[in-house]
Every structure is written in structure tokens, then in C-alpha cells.
Amino acid sequence: MDKSLGLYVHIPYCLKKCRYCDFVSYPAGDKLPLSPDEYAYRVCDEIGSAPEEIKKGYEVDSIFFGGGTPSCMGTDMIGRILLAIKDNYSISQVAEISIEANPETVTEKKAKNLKYLGFNRVSMGVQSLNDGILKNLGRVHDSEKALEAYHILRDAGFGNINLDLMFGVPGQSIEIWEDTLDRTIALGPEHISFYSLQIEEGTPFYEEYKEGVLEIPTWEENRKMYELALRKLKDVGYVHYEVSNAAKPGFECRHNLKYWTMKPYLGFGTGAHSFLEGKRFYNTDELEYTREYEEEENTLHERMGDFVFTQLRLIDGIDLKQFKELFGKDFEDVFGELLEDKGLSEYLIIVRDFSGRLAKVALSRKGLDNTNIVLQRFLMAIDNIT
DSSP: OOOEEEEEEEEOEESSOOTTOOSSOEETTSOOSSOHHHHHHHHHHHHHTSOHHHHHHOEEEEEEEEESOGGGSOHHHHHHHHHHHHHHSEEEEEEEEEEEEOGGGOOHHHHHHHHHHTOOEEEEEEEOSOHHHHHHHTOSOOHHHHHHHHHHHHHTTOOOEEEEEEESOTTOOHHHHHHHHHHHHHHOOSEEEEEEOOOOTTSHHHHHHHHTOOOOOOHHHHHHHHHHHHHHHHHTTOEEEETTEEESTTOSOHHHHHHHTTOOEEEESTTOEEEETTEEEEOOSSTTOOSOOEEEOOOHHHHHHHHHHHHTTBTTOOOHHHHHHHHSSOHHHHHHHHHTOHHHHTTEEEEEOTTSOEEEEEEOHHHHTTHHHHHHHHHHHHHTOO
């Protein structure tokens, strides 16, 4: 069993809810049952109440403060939560300690304080460097503030910065997207995430989409934007290691890799999810969440589905050795007929070693554009297992 552990802390506060956002988050202007300070104390209590066998049985090698917008919380409270973690867990000397931020909350003082507290990685939600696109998305910042925030973080000593970008959004042309890519790459962040807009139920975008008034790029334009990002990032040395993520060599996000490779992680705060010792559990979404959690009793089929779903997002594909360790079966014994299906083969990279044994199963370039089709076929195959 892997004795390294990732910790996730959910900070649900933000200055304003974006038009596409369906995350568990609460705008600062809303009437809320818990202030950020009260919430921080509640999270500290949850951290301290974890079973001793978990606290003493693992070494934490990644910590991730996500949201919401964690950087809108005062650094005194962020520091209090981080101290609670250090008081209760063994932290690796080389742990990756990340915090999500939005440009409008980044100041020189806050950046220096976060660095002093021990954060060594910042993931900043830029989304676009075009002011019209930012306005369409409902973002608070403009492009000038995004650039200013990036330089503030650099000046504060952060040597590991991720910038989040979005494509396929209302009003975005391929030329606008290319301009954002070029200007982002010129900054030289260690990591770039590039996500296609997803229309999520319960968001303003969803309502506009249902009414037929939300104009977004066509699927063909969306794929051209994705291919443009892959080409430009590769040309300057970024490694495309996950469907929507690229990094300079050695700067892949270690915490997120835990999600995609089914390694242990523990979540704190409202809506936080965990995966530990083969079980998934999660907190409720209310701001006044309880420390009790609902446990998902996953069947073998569900666990296999989780494994395939997460690992196929990785450009290197499925870890066949880990599959055997987790499920006691060779991958080919379970999915052999599917791998021989000519209708699916164009979506996959299937590699065999010199002895003819399966060595790699990953998404092909066409498969990256059709992940839903591929995953559906694998999930159907899992359902047919007796």
C-alpha cells in the first residue's frame, strides 16, 4: 500500500460566482451562516479529529488548498489551517504545497505571506488575456490585473506557478485564443492548464444555453483550439501529461496526479472528497458541513470504472501493473475483446512488448477528441463482467 498521502482543503468563499461555475462556492456578498474565520476553525477541528491511524500511518507529500478562491481568505486563517495540518500529520520535506488564487486577490503582501507560510506552488485562474472574454465569463479581473498578479507571485519567490486557461467560450475566436496562448507562454509559467468550457446545470450559462441564446464556438472550432494549444506548448518544451494539462519537465502537479492514478488523498471542508484504503467518502456541500461523511460502498465494477476513467486521462495511459495489483486480473483478460474491436482501435494506442504481452493502452490523438465514446465502451465492457 502507498503510504504517501495527499491532503485537500476546500475554501468555498469567492468574491463573485462566475457564470459557468458549478463548484461548491459562496460569493462574499451573500448572507452566509459561517464567516471565513468561523469556517477556518471548523476545518481545523476536522483536521484534528481524523483517526490516529491515518495521521500517523501516512506521510503527506502534497497539500492543495482549492475552492472557491482560497486566496480571498485572510492569510492568518490560511496559516492557522496549515498549522493544524502540520500539528497533526507528518509532512514530507519536499511536499508540494499549493494554493489556488484569482488575480484580483493577489497583492504583494498576500503573496509574501503565502510564501512565508510554506506554500511553494500557486495555481491562478487567469482563463483568458482578452478583456471581452473575461467579461463574458463573469470574471472579476481584467487582463492587466492577471499579468500584474503573475509578476507579483514571481517577485515573492514562487518558482512553480500554474495558469488556468479556458477555450470554447462565448465570443472566443481561434485568433483570440491564440493570442492568449502566446502571451501566456511568453510569461513562462511552469504549468499550464487548458480546459474546454463545460456547460453545467444550475449555472447562468446553462440557462442561456437552454434558451438558445448562448453562442459558443462550434465543436470543430473547439477542437482546433485544443490542437493549437497542444502544438504551441509542445514547440516550447511543455510536456502534455494529462488531457487538459501540460508542464515543464518535472513540474507536473503531484497532487492532481493522485486523483488520476488513484493514490490516497484526504479532503477537508465542505464538499471535500477523499479516497483512502480503497474507499471513497465525502463531506456534504453545506457551508455548515459536519465532520461526518457518507461512505460510498463501491463494487468491483465501480472501482474498475473509476480506474479506467481516471487513468485514460493521462497521456501515458493506463498503468497495467497497478491494474493487476488492484484487481488481481490482467488488463487484457478483462478487456481483450474490446482491444481487438476495429471500431475502437482508432481511438487507442495499443502497444505490445517483444513477447506479445500488452505493454501500454492509452488514448490516441483522435481518442483525446472522443474521450466520452471511449469511456462509454470501456464502462459497457465492465458492466458485462460476471
